Structure formats: structure tokens, C-alpha cells
Amino acid sequence: MKVNYYEVLGVDRSASEPEIRDRFRRLAREQHPDRYSGPDKAEAERKFQTLTEAVNVLTNPARRKQHDAEIASPARAGGPADFAQVGKAYLSIGVKAYRDGDYRSAYENFDMAAKHNPQDGKAFHYLAQAASRIPSYARQAVQAIETAVQREPMNAVYLKDAGLICKRAGLAAKAERYLEEALQWDADNIEIRTALSELRQRTETKEGGKGFTLFKKG
Numbered sequence: 001m002k003v004n005y006y007e008v009l010g011v012d013r014s015a016s017e018p019e020i021r022d023r024f025r026r027l028a029r030e031q032h033p034d035r036y037s038g039p040d041k042a043e044a045e046r047k048f049q050t051l052t053e054a055v056n057v058l059t060n061p062a063r064r065k066q067h068d069a070e071i072a073s074p075a076r077a078g079g080p081a082d083f084a085q086v087g088k089a090y091l092s093i094g095v096k097a098y099r100d101g102d103y104r105s106a107y108e109n110f111d112m113a114a115k116h117n118p119q120d121g122k123a124f125h126y127l128a129q130a131a132s133r134i135p136s137y138a139r140q141a142v143q144a145i146e147t148a149v150q151r152e153p154m155n156a157v158y159l160k161d162a163g164l165i166c167k168r169a170g171l172a173a174k175a176e177r178y179l180e181e182a183l184q185w186d187a188d189n190i191e192i193r194t195a196l197s198e199l200r201q202r203t204e205t206k207e208g209g210k211g212f213t214l215f216k217k218g
Contacts, residue, residue, distance in 0.1 A: 087117030121151030
């Protein structure tokens with residue numbers, strides 16, 4: 001069932017943007033994960049993430065309109081919303097934002113697409129591409145592309161991008177494994193072969209330098 005972000009924040013459907021932001025700040029102070037420890041911390045982090053998603057959606061006019069339609073559709077249609085179609089709508093918005101160079105907006109929309117249709121490898125692949133364009137989102141990029149590969153383990157493009165993203169994140173072993181798998185499905189891809197060669201050369205250089213202490217600083 002679709003999460004109702006108005007209920008998450010405890011505001012009316014008619015709440016203004018300032019009211020929504022004020023409510024979020026109050027709840028964020030009260031429910032911040034740093035106030036918890038042990039087993040409760042993980043649950044607090046999950047709730048805090050939902051709070052953040054709620055304020056991001058309800059303070060964005062286009063996303064709020066989409067959300068209003070989603071939570072109203074079961075009552076109108078007499079059945080659950082078609083989350084796959086909603087996911088495609090977010091995907092479309094994200095693609096436009098990505099092409100316009102607005103990578104954060106693209107990331108947010110791809111994230112919503114993935115949440116609405118968690119079996120869609122394409123949504124996670126796009127999410128990873130957007131995250132890889134944001135300097136502080138390297139971890140999110142790796143997580144997203146690995147999920148895309150889990151959804152479509154024989155997709156050469158996903159495997160290649162998993163290798164490249166892990167390579168940029170400094171995860172050499174993972175990068176090499178993904179690139180080797182990608183080669184099984186796209187043996188003539190120069191980009192894959194070049195990236196794999198660079199990784200192996202770097203590994204050989206490191207291994208060749210082990211134990212060499214002639215010029216060790218005293």
C-alpha cells in the first residue's frame with residue numbers, strides 16, 4: 001500500500017509548504033537517529049528516511065501532485081494503485097532532469113521510481129548513473145548498480161557500469177569481478193577491456209612493490 005506522506009508528517013492535505021517544512025523540522029529534531037542507540041537506531045534511521053522522503057515530495061509541486069493522485073487512486077478505482085505505472089512516470093521525469101544536468105532531481109525521481117517498482121532493474125541503473133554524477137553519493141551509486149545487477153544478472157551494460165562505478169569508488173576487487181562477468185556477455189567491448197586492463201596493471205604494480213624496502217625511510 002502506498003505510504004501517505006501527509007500521515008507520515010501529521011499534516012492536512014491542504015497544508016502549505018511552510019507548514020510542511022516547520023512540521024518536518026520539529027519531527028526531525030524529535031526523531032533524529034542520533035538520539036537512539038543499539039537496535040532502536042536502525043528503526044529510527046528508517047523512520048527518519050521516510051520523514052525526509054515525505055518533506056521532499058510534499059514541498060515539490062510536481063511530485064506532490066503525483067502523490068495526491070497516487071493516494072487518491074485506490075478510492076476512485078476501487079483497487080490498489082498501479083505502482084509500476086507510477087514508477088514509469090517518475091522514471092520519465094528523472095530522465096528529463098538527467099538530460100538537463102539536474103542530477104539531484106534526477107536522483108530523487110529515479111529513487112521514487114525504484115521504490116514504486118523495486119523489481120525494475122532499469123530504475124536502479126538510472127539511479128546509479130545519477131548518483132555517480134554527485135560527488136558525495138558514491139556509496140549510493142554502488143548500492144544502486146549492484147541492485148540493478150541483481151535484477152538482471154546477465155545484462156552486460158549493467159555489469160559494465162557496475163565495474164566502472166566500483167572502480168571509481170576504489171572497490172577494485174568488486175570492479176574486476178563485474179567487468180569479467182560483463183566480458184562474458186560482451187567480449188568485444190573496448191571500454192570493458194580497457195577498464196579491466198587498468199585494474200590489473202594497478203594490482204600488479206601494488207603487488208610488485210610489496211616487500212621492497214631498499215629506500216624505506218628511517
